[in-house]
Amino acid sequence: MAKTNPFQFVQQVRSEAAKVTWPTRRETAITTVMVFVMVLLAAVFFFVADQVLGWGVGLLLGTLG
Known part of the structure; x- marks a missing residue:
């Protein structure tokens, strides 16, 4: 397994986090209402x-009635 120093790791994490498309406040609210x-x-x-x-x-066990 390749070893990466901590500085490179943090750089890679920040690079990947920058690629994330975060939902808008409106999209989050709509999704929340849909879930409820x-x-x-x-x-x-x-x-x-x-x-x-x-x-x-x-009914099958005859306890109603």
């Missing part, structure tokens, strides 16, 4: 699926 919406949709879906499966299992 998807989490909410997933939570509703799994809640409904859990209720339906619970009802189905209760």
